[in-house]
Amino acid sequence: TMDTILELDHLTVDFDTPEGTIQAVRDVSLTLGRGETLAVVGESGCGKSVLCRAVMKLLPRHARIGGRVTADGLDILSRPERDMRKLRGPLFSMLFQDPMTTLNPTMPIGRQITEAVRRHTRAGREEARGRAVELLTLVGIDKPEQRMELQPHYFSGGMRQRCVLAIALALNPRILLADEPTTALDVTVQAHILDLLRDIQRQSGISIVLVTHDLGVVARVADRVAVMYAGKIVEIGTAEDIFYDPRHPYTWALLSSLPQLGRRGEPLYTIQGAPPNLFQEIRGDAFAPRNPHALK
Numbered sequence: 001t002m003d004t005i006l007e008l009d010h011l012t013v014d015f016d017t018p019e020g021t022i023q024a025v026r027d028v029s030l031t032l033g034r035g036e037t038l039a040v041v042g043e044s045g046c047g048k049s050v051l052c053r054a055v056m057k058l059l060p061r062h063a064r065i066g067g068r069v070t071a072d073g074l075d076i077l078s079r080p081e082r083d084m085r086k087l088r089g090p091l092f093s094m095l096f097q098d099p100m101t102t103l104n105p106t107m108p109i110g111r112q113i114t115e116a117v118r119r120h121t122r123a124g125r126e127e128a129r130g131r132a133v134e135l136l137t138l139v140g141i142d143k144p145e146q147r148m149e150l151q152p153h154y155f156s157g158g159m160r161q162r163c164v165l166a167i168a169l170a171l172n173p174r175i176l177l178a179d180e181p182t183t184a185l186d187v188t189v190q191a192h193i194l195d196l197l198r199d200i201q202r203q204s205g206i207s208i209v210l211v212t213h214d215l216g217v218v219a220r221v222a223d224r225v226a227v228m229y230a231g232k233i234v235e236i237g238t239a240e241d242i243f244y245d246p247r248h249p250y251t252w253a254l255l256s257s258l259p260q261l262g263r264r265g266e267p268l269y270t271i272q273g274a275p276p277n278l279f280q281e282i283r284g285d286a287f288a289p290r291n292p293h294a295l296k
């Protein structure tokens with residue numbers, strides 16, 4: 001349909017390692033609508049980050065990607081790397097977990113933004129500078145003209161993540177892949193960043209894939225939620241469906257593990273066992289060994 005901007009069709013990602021093949025993403029099919037926020041939720045190691053990187057073809061050489069990825073009508077997986085470089089930025093852009101490792105510690109923030117703008121557009125120095133000020137204002141940094149001259153260590157974690165977001169948005173991407181963008185931040189700052197993402201989305205109509213293990217994050221911003229376990233999507237639905245009418249036992253378990261207000265002194269529910277070993281071929285439901293409701 002016209003309003004789907006990203007489509008994954010039977011996507012698989014395998015890594016060949018000396019110990020054997022890891023099936024990191026197993027047969028995932030998803031769509032993302034224009035202006036929609038789709039959250040991909042699951043525990044660490046379930047393949048969420050690999051899924052994001054596969055969309056932008058940012059995986060190491062020993063990764064094998066199968067299936068199809070269509071972004072804004074383009075068949076991504078068949079594109080050579082030099083085409084991909086032109087698409088990363090204007091078509092899709094990635095917001096990473098940790099602002100510390102994304103920013104160059106030696107370079108003023110302003111230059112890190114103008115660099116992105118000038119590399120992809122014909123903007124001159126002044127125009128790029130103007131765009132950087134505009135972006136810093138957009139992500140909620142006040143006094144942007146002065147702050148552009150500062151290196152990242154002058155900024156707090158939340159401010160740094162805003163700067164990283166400004167760089168990710170520098171080329172007006174149509175799709176933003178946010179890989180646990182608030183994990184490194186404390187809860188209040190996290191909420192600010194999420195609200196900011198939502199505001200930017202309202203203004204620009206950007207489509208967001210938000211990868212997280214935190215259901216609180218999802219409740220705040222997502223339109224639809226895909227629950228991922230052991231490289232597969234086990235359940236997908238609107239945020240309301242997932243919170244109020246979850247169908248898969250893994251989703252029940254994730255929701256039960258959320259700390260709840262007003263239930264002090266009760267032990268926090270934990271999911272027993274550990275995610276499966278992805279070196280071994282998984283038959284049937286991967287969650288069955290940890291599922292108290294599983295049938296034989």
